[in-house]
Amino acid sequence: MxxxxxxxxxxxxxxxxxxxxxxxxxxxxxxxxxxxxxxxxxxxxxxxxxxxxxxxxxxxxxxxxxxxxxxxxDEAEALLAKTGDARRQALKINALAVGTMEKAVASAYERTLRPKEFIYGPYLTKLNDQVAAGLEALDLVCPSDSWIGGATPGLVDVSAVVAFDQAGIVLPELQGIAGNLATLSVKSEGLAAFLETRWVAP
Ligand SMILES: N[C@@H](CCC(=O)N[C@@H](CS)C(=O)NCC(=O)O)C(=O)O
Structure with a gap:
């Protein structure tokens, strides 16, 4: 692969x-x-x-x-339950995290791909507000002392950490609004699975 x-x-x-x-x-x-x-x-x-x-x-x-x-x-359903409430709840959190990523990417594109005179301020503000709202909502479902998925990281943790870390790159001013996510991100770096993928600018 x-x-x-x-x-x-x-x-x-x-x-x-x-x-x-x-x-x-x-x-x-x-x-x-x-x-x-x-x-x-x-x-x-x-x-x-x-x-x-x-x-x-x-x-x-x-x-x-x-x-x-x-x-x-993932036959063992280690990352995502195959059916039921647990799956639905996880997919909801996952959608929140991926939606936050989409808005952060749109915000970055708005600022980097358009000539400055064509940037529409109210739309950019809306995108940034959506990223902030996504991070705040994720922070509320993020425990302060364990993985969101339970004893081990699940798909929800992957997406939440990635959304938080990406916001740190493209909208660093939002980092302070999500304390539990910040803790989760630091915790994730203890695992090579996460750490090896952390973006380091060339
Ligand atoms: N829904 C897609 C989104 C993929 C996406 O937008 N990727 C961006 C990079 S972050 C891209 O390739 N953008 C280039 C473009 O849209 O022209 C997914 O989840 O994979």
Missing amino acids: ILVGRDLSPFVRRCAIVMNLLGLEYERKIVAAAQDAELIKRYNPLGRVPALILADEVVIDSHAIIDYLLDTY
Whole structure:
């Protein structure tokens, strides 16, 4: 398996952490959506990362990739329950975290891809407020002394940590609003599965 994309993308990073937690062997193809769009289109016509190259197909989008990984390699339901209340609650928290990532990416694109004179302030403010609201809501469901998923990290922890860390990169002024998430992020760095994927600017 080859995971296409780099860990600056929260969607790529959450796939990488899931693969690490599942103990899978895989290769990385480190490409950036902004610079390598033509190459990425070979795997995803939209030119987006992540993509997961399998022996006989390419899976695109972090939701579909993680669905494939859990369906194939998480028989023990270590990362996500297969049915019931626990699954529904986890998917709700996961949606909150991924939604927060989407708004943070949109905010970053708004500031970096547009010429300054075309940035529409009220829209940028709305995006940043949505990121703040997402982090605050995640912080409320994040225990101060354990993983959200229980005794061991689950998909919810992966997505919550990635959303928090990404906000630290693109909207560092929001870091202070989520104390429990900050603790969770530090705790996650004790595990190689998370630490190895932490983005370090080249
Ligand atoms: N829903 C997708 C979002 C993927 C996404 O937006 N990736 C960004 C990188 S963070 C990208 O490739 N952007 C390039 C573009 O949209 O042109 C997922 O969960 O994988």
